[in-house]
Amino acid sequence: MQVAEEQQLVYQARRGNRDAFRCLVDRYMKHAYDLAYGFVNDHDDAEDVAQESFLRAWQGLVRFRGEAGFGTWLYRIVTNVALNRVKQKNSAARRRLPHDGTGDIPHDPPWPDLSRIDVRTHVERALHELPTLQRAVVILRHINGLSTKQVSGILGCSEGTVKTHLHRGLVKLRKLLGHLEEDRL
Amino acid sequence: MTTHEHVRNLLYEYLRSELGDQERVMVERHLEICDRCREACGELRAVLDVLPGPENAPSAELSEEYWTEFSRGIVDAIPVHEEELKRSAPAGRGFAPPFSALRRRLVPVLGSVLLLIGGMYLAWLVWFTPGHQPEGMHRDIPAAAVTIAEDRFDQYLRKSKVLLVGMTNMPATVDEADFDPERKLSNELIREGRYLRRVPLDARSAILIAEMDKVLIPIANARHTWYPADVELLKRGILRENLLFKIRIAENLRDSSFIMHALNDN
Numbered sequence: 001m002q003v004a005e006e007q008q009l010v011y012q013a014r015r016g017n018r019d020a021f022r023c024l025v026d027r028y029m030k031h032a033y034d035l036a037y038g039f040v041n042d043h044d045d046a047e048d049v050a051q052e053s054f055l056r057a058w059q060g061l062v063r064f065r066g067e068a069g070f071g072t073w074l075y076r077i078v079t080n081v082a083l084n085r086v087k088q089k090n091s092a093a094r095r096r097l098p099h100d101g102t103g104d105i106p107h108d109p110p111w112p113d114l115s116r117i118d119v120r121t122h123v124e125r126a127l128h129e130l131p132t133l134q135r136a137v138v139i140l141r142h143i144n145g146l147s148t149k150q151v152s153g154i155l156g157c158s159e160g161t162v163k164t165h166l167h168r169g170l171v172k173l174r175k176l177l178g179h180l181e182e183d184r185l
Numbered sequence: 186m187t188t189h190e191h192v193r194n195l196l197y198e199y200l201r202s203e204l205g206d207q208e209r210v211m212v213e214r215h216l217e218i219c220d221r222c223r224e225a226c227g228e229l230r231a232v233l234d235v236l237p238g239p240e241n242a243p244s245a246e247l248s249e250e251y252w253t254e255f256s257r258g259i260v261d262a263i264p265v266h267e268e269e270l271k272r273s274a275p276a277g278r279g280f281a282p283p284f285s286a287l288r289r290r291l292v293p294v295l296g297s298v299l300l301l302i303g304g305m306y307l308a309w310l311v312w313f314t315p316g317h318q319p320e321g322m323h324r325d326i327p328a329a330a331v332t333i334a335e336d337r338f339d340q341y342l343r344k345s346k347v348l349l350v351g352m353t354n355m356p357a358t359v360d361e362a363d364f365d366p367e368r369k370l371s372n373e374l375i376r377e378g379r380y381l382r383r384v385p386l387d388a389r390s391a392i393l394i395a396e397m398d399k400v401l402i403p404i405a406n407a408r409h410t411w412y413p414a415d416v417e418l419l420k421r422g423i424l425r426e427n428l429l430f431k432i433r434i435a436e437n438l439r440d441s442s443f444i445m446h447a448l449n450d451n
Contacts, residue, residue, distance in 0.1 A: 143237055
């Protein structure tokens with residue numbers, strides 16, 4: 001889809017054209033889902049995040065000024081919605097943590113035996129261990145294949161910051177996934 | 186940022202062959218001579234081999250029927266009234282003349298202009314009110330309005346004199362006095378004075394009205410009954426301002442001007 005064509009769709013959607021908005025949904029729904037999945041690691045949550053993001057985009061179209069591309073703007077919404085969902089899930093999980101008889105809260109379980117889980121699950125857990133910004137950069141830049149410029153537009157930071165956080169996030173993933181690599185070797 | 190940090194920040198693009206020729210050559214030359222950066226590059230390559238990329242997108246595992254339903258569900262979820270609202274909404278910048286953007290600029294400009302006009306009007310009112318207007322200078326007021334104002338000012342002077350004479354002649358031995366009549370008359374004179382300020386006759390009259398307020402306001406705000414000390418205080422105020430004398434002067438001046446007008450007419 002050409003840029004001018006997308007601009008026309010956005011223009012029509014701003015005027016209430018549902019068909020035009022559906023064209024935009026069709027173009028970006030898989031990317032939005034993949035981006036959301038990278039954060040929430042769950043199909044149902046990713047679906048909810050993607051749907052909510054598109055509805056927010058529809059409601060926010062009147063405020064969309066077109067300075068960044070529609071995709072960048074949409075991904076920003078998806079990232080924010082996904083991070084909020086992760087925060088809610090983490091809060092809910094902390095409230096449900098069981099207590100033993102002494103009142104101590106057990107720490108996180110150790111890395112599971114690789115023979116019983118697949119690599120993807122291991123990677124998802126490792127991603128979850130990263131700080132929020134590093135995780136966001138890795139998901140956007142590598143897993144979703146967005147450019148450094150796009151990622152900087154989505155997260156509102158400089159391209160240099162994106163590169164720095166990407167490097168740090170990948171270094172940390174290396175440490176977390178180190179025994180996975182050894183097992184494969 | 187050191188060279189090592191700069192190179193490490195480029196390793197990702199280097200491994201994915203996304204660097205330009207100049208940067209790629211720079212990175213390769215550095216890796217040839219720096220063991221630590223070369224080791225970091227190896228570590229990064231190892232993790233990239235494990236991490237899924239766009240080619241492993243989770244969305245690829247879902248059927249086309251799912252995505253068709255997903256898209257339809259989004260559009261169906263849009264409330265109808267929102268669609269109608271959008272039709273009346275501005276198109277937005279970059280695609281059509283953005284009325285909302287114009288409005289955002291016009292409103293503060295118009296507001297400033299209105300404020301300026303209002304301020305000028307207020308300044309004009311203040312400047313040309315009787316307190317500030319040079320003596321003998323009249324606003325451009327219709328003759329009938331001036332006549333009415335003069336009549337009302339005459340009544341104001343008469344009633345003020347009655348009030349002040351009554352207050353100054355009040356016996357000092359009275360234990361308590363009912364000041365309701367005086368309070369009511371004072372309120373009436375205060376209101377009349379405010380009207381007369383808006384229809385200025387001359388500067389001297391405006392000054393007299395302001396001085397009368399100094400005495401009228403305490404009387405208007407007085408308690409139901411006063412005590413001898415209160416009456417004494419009020420008398421001193423009247424005498425200090427020499428109000429009765431000023432009222433007589435104002436009356437004489439008005440009589441003189443009336444006589445002059447009458448002589449001229451004849």
